[in-house]
Amino acid sequence: MTPAQMKDAILHHLVYTLGKDAAHAQTYDWRMALSFAVRDKIVDRWFEATRRTYAGQHKRVYYLSMEFLIGRLLKDAIINMRLEEAAIDALQELKVDYQAILEDEPDAALGNGGLGRLAACFMESMSTIGCPAMGYGIRYENGLFRQRFENGRQVEEPEDWLSQRHAWEFERPEVSIDIGFGGHVQEIGKRANWYPSEMLIAMGHDTPIIGWRGRWGNTLRLWEARPMHGFDLQRFNRGDYAAAAEPEALARTLSRVLYPDDTTEQGKELRLKQEFFFTSASLRDILRRFESEYDDLRLLPKKAAIQMNDTHPAIAGPELVRLLVDERGIDFEEAVGIARNTLSYTNHTLLPEALERWDEGLMGRLLPRHLQLIFRINELHMKDVGTRKVTAVDDGHVKMGELSFIMAHRVNGVSALHTELMKSTVFKDLHELHPNRIVNETNGVTPRRWLLSCNPRLSTLITDAIGDDWVDDLEQLEKLEPHIDDAAFLESYAAAKRQNKNDLANWIAEKLEVGIDPEAIFDVQIKRIHEYKRQHLNLLETIAHWLEIRDNPNQGWVPRVKIFGGKAAPGYVFAKEIVRLTNDVAKVLNSDPLTSRYLKVVYPPNYNVSLAEKLIPASDLSEQISTAGKEASGTGNMKFALNGALTIGTLDGANVEIREHVKPENFFLFGMTADEVMERRRIGGHAGQAIAADPRLARAIEAIRAGRFSPDDPGRYHGIVDNLVHHDYFVVCSDFTDYWRAQREVDTAFAAPKDWARMAAFNTARSGWFSSDRTIRGYMADVWHAEAAPTVEDAAG
Numbered sequence: 001m002t003p004a005q006m007k008d009a010i011l012h013h014l015v016y017t018l019g020k021d022a023a024h025a026q027t028y029d030w031r032m033a034l035s036f037a038v039r040d041k042i043v044d045r046w047f048e049a050t051r052r053t054y055a056g057q058h059k060r061v062y063y064l065s066m067e068f069l070i071g072r073l074l075k076d077a078i079i080n081m082r083l084e085e086a087a088i089d090a091l092q093e094l095k096v097d098y099q100a101i102l103e104d105e106p107d108a109a110l111g112n113g114g115l116g117r118l119a120a121c122f123m124e125s126m127s128t129i130g131c132p133a134m135g136y137g138i139r140y141e142n143g144l145f146r147q148r149f150e151n152g153r154q155v156e157e158p159e160d161w162l163s164q165r166h167a168w169e170f171e172r173p174e175v176s177i178d179i180g181f182g183g184h185v186q187e188i189g190k191r192a193n194w195y196p197s198e199m200l201i202a203m204g205h206d207t208p209i210i211g212w213r214g215r216w217g218n219t220l221r222l223w224e225a226r227p228m229h230g231f232d233l234q235r236f237n238r239g240d241y242a243a244a245a246e247p248e249a250l251a252r253t254l255s256r257v258l259y260p261d262d263t264t265e266q267g268k269e270l271r272l273k274q275e276f277f278f279t280s281a282s283l284r285d286i287l288r289r290f291e292s293e294y295d296d297l298r299l300l301p302k303k304a305a306i307q308m309n310d311t312h313p314a315i316a317g318p319e320l321v322r323l324l325v326d327e328r329g330i331d332f333e334e335a336v337g338i339a340r341n342t343l344s345y346t347n348h349t350l351l352p353e354a355l356e357r358w359d360e361g362l363m364g365r366l367l368p369r370h371l372q373l374i375f376r377i378n379e380l381h382m383k384d385v386g387t388r389k390v391t392a393v394d395d396g397h398v399k400m401g402e403l404s405f406i407m408a409h410r411v412n413g414v415s416a417l418h419t420e421l422m423k424s425t426v427f428k429d430l431h432e433l434h435p436n437r438i439v440n441e442t443n444g445v446t447p448r449r450w451l452l453s454c455n456p457r458l459s460t461l462i463t464d465a466i467g468d469d470w471v472d473d474l475e476q477l478e479k480l481e482p483h484i485d486d487a488a489f490l491e492s493y494a495a496a497k498r499q500n501k502n503d504l505a506n507w508i509a510e511k512l513e514v515g516i517d518p519e520a521i522f523d524v525q526i527k528r529i530h531e532y533k534r535q536h537l538n539l540l541e542t543i544a545h546w547l548e549i550r551d552n553p554n555q556g557w558v559p560r561v562k563i564f565g566g567k568a569a570p571g572y573v574f575a576k577e578i579v580r581l582t583n584d585v586a587k588v589l590n591s592d593p594l595t596s597r598y599l600k601v602v603y604p605p606n607y608n609v610s611l612a613e614k615l616i617p618a619s620d621l622s623e624q625i626s627t628a629g630k631e632a633s634g635t636g637n638m639k640f641a642l643n644g645a646l647t648i649g650t651l652d653g654a655n656v657e658i659r660e661h662v663k664p665e666n667f668f669l670f671g672m673t674a675d676e677v678m679e680r681r682r683i684g685g686h687a688g689q690a691i692a693a694d695p696r697l698a699r700a701i702e703a704i705r706a707g708r709f710s711p712d713d714p715g716r717y718h719g720i721v722d723n724l725v726h727h728d729y730f731v732v733c734s735d736f737t738d739y740w741r742a743q744r745e746v747d748t749a750f751a752a753p754k755d756w757a758r759m760a761a762f763n764t765a766r767s768g769w770f771s772s773d774r775t776i777r778g779y780m781a782d783v784w785h786a787e788a789a790p791t792v793e794d795a796a797g
């Protein structure tokens with residue numbers, strides 16, 4: 001597409017789709033016009049891919065996920081379709097600011113964190129590779145809440161990404177599936193009829209997901225809940241207006257909001273309804289498509305692979321069995337076999353408080369037939385393995401992890417360490433019974449969004465050095481290694497980082513009114529706020545460092561800016577206290593005339609995908625400091641390393657593999673191992689001992705306790721202090737001393753800029769393995785047994 005064609009297409013949509021003339025168009029109008037112009041190009045590719053999937057009778061992958069944290073879509077689409085030059089030139093002629101248009105797009109925040117973002121990276125990679133696939137989820141009207149700070153406290157506001165027209169989706173009223181809840185079951189022989197007492201409709205909305213170079217496109221189908229019978233005219237005519245609208249409002253609550261908690265399993269009825277709603281709609285859509293092409297249901301595992309992203313869609317097991325047995329007359333045991341060979345399950349956490357368990361009573365009320373089938377599946381499994389040692393139903397609860405394991409032919413962890421821990425802890429007994437079921441698929445991130453698009457300076461530098469094959473095949477980055485010895489290359493590498501840091505410093509000055517020194521170490525911890533992720537360890541080190549600078553303000557300190565970003569679940573009290581403490585610490589430190597040129601703390605509110613795209617390219621140091629054994633993988637850690645930030649981290653999740661790839665000398669390791677953590681916890685008073693042994697730690701804790709960061713309310717953080725001193729389940733105190741040591745090594749290393757640049761460049765060169773393309777190929781080979789389809793030619797021709 002030439003710039004002139006692009007300009008015509010934009011103007012065409014401005015006038016005929018949006019009904020605006022150029023003289024009166026606002027940023028929003030231009031953004032929509034550009035989006036539609038780009039979308040037109042995508043649609044052709046998308047249809048072609050769909051035609052090829054049908055024609056080639058390819059196996060399809062179905063990715064079932066409660067969350068897809070996709071962020072903005074316009075730039076992604078422009079980059080993958082290689083339309084950037086055309087768009088920039090066209091808009092320049094139209095005198096419209098391209099960057100302002102991109103920034104105008106709201107983030108689609110249909111996820112909490114890593115799990116949802118992984119699903120989004122996977123969708124992009126499946127399209128890039130040409131793996132015929134479809135994502136299924138919920139079209140939440142309100143995604144993850146917006147975070148604001150009020151006197152340092154987190155305030156949540158509803159997120160309304162759909163308040164403006166959404167350019168990327170196509171409504172599919174013809175794909176409407178009725179979903180039932182409650183009611184009763186009538187058994188007739190080996191089958192049963194379920195008569196639900198409540199019905200609603202799932203309506204599909206399709207978003208095309210286009211891969212790199214536009215060579216393949218898949219669909220993300222998100223379900224919206226709608227009432228079966230709209231509006232009650234009789235009630236309305238009687239004058240009962242509120243009651244007339246009630247059924248509609250009730251049905252719609254199912255796709256109204258995303259649950260904002262990624263740490264504790266809450267057992268709420270609405271959540272179970274959401275899970276069943278999207279799972280059932282997706283399975284029936286899958287079966288409908290399958291039956292339009294094949295007439296033997298035993299072929300299902302050959303033609304479809306259904307991935308359960310964590311246990312949120314775990315009801316897929318019993319629901320698929322129900323659809324096969326009750327609605328298609330297949331024998332129960334055979335149905336279980338078909339379902340198991342089709343389904344697989346990814347586990348994302350071992351935290352006991354996050355493992356889903358549903359009360360039998362609740363399950364029986366909402367899904368009476370499914371509860372019966374769960375009991376039968378469980379009995380069949382116990383009979384097959386010849387032991388009653390493991391069970392999916394226990395103590396009046398259905399355990400969704402066990403149920404998923406039993407109903408899946410493959411169960412995967414998301415990093416090597418996490419997979420080993422799955423085998424030795426949570427799924428130990430099941431693993432012994434099914435030793436080939438658990439496999440590892442270490443997470444990855446899409447290099448299109450997380451390097452090419454978010455870091456144009458570094459991308460250009462890389463392409464100038466080694467060509468652009470790295471975008472398809474990220475391991476090509478290894479070809480950078482010989483360039484690392486070239487002083488000119490290294491200088492350009494450092495210059496790109498420096499310019500990114502300047503941009504970020506300007507943005508922070510403008511948005512937060514805090515001045516930061518671009519020469520300082522940009523030390524960044526961005527992720528959900530959680531005790532196991534240990535933002536408070538970072539804060540303790542910050543405070544200890546601040547006190548030490550105050551002791552001796554004229555010594556040559558290496559300047560540092562600590563950047564935090566992240567949301568706390570609204571009901572998670574401890575995490576919210578950490579949020580407030582971070583803001584209180586920032587306030588005191590940033591206004592301290594003795595120290596502020598050496599140490600600042602910034603905490604931009606409302607951390608999301610778009611903010612990550614700004615922060616990561618400008619980071620020097622990546623904080624990956626979770627308690628060993630607790631972070632299943634992490635994916636932010638990979639984005640940082642790829643963009644040339646060095647990691648300070650524990651041997652947890654994928655940090656272990658990152659360190660192996662980038663080499664130990666280019667990674668700041670500290671802390672206990674997962675085994676040592678388990679040992680340490682057995683020692684009574686371990687926190688007290690650690691505090692007594694390290695005066696810096698003692699002083700930092702005392703500063704918080706004495707109210708130095710909350711002078712108007714000295715007792716404000718006694719909860720945090722008590723937790724640290726008396727419980728400290730996440731061994732913050734025991735890891736502090738080693739963390740401090742590693743941080744001082746960071747200071748020393750950063751003071752030698754050439755060596756630092758070399759280490760940073762080495763991180764980029766060795767991060768190629770962490771592409772989600774590699775992860776998806778792993779799933780295709782080990783889990784889905786699916787092959788890529790022959791792709792369409794390059795979009796650029």
Ligand code: BZD
Nearest residue numbers: 112113114115262348631632633634635
């Ligand atoms: O999944 C995260 C893990 O904590 C990370 O270590 C890992 O890298 C990613 C991807 O595998 N888990 C989550 O993000 N979990 C959730 O978001 C979540 C959401 C709802 C309910 C429970 C958990």
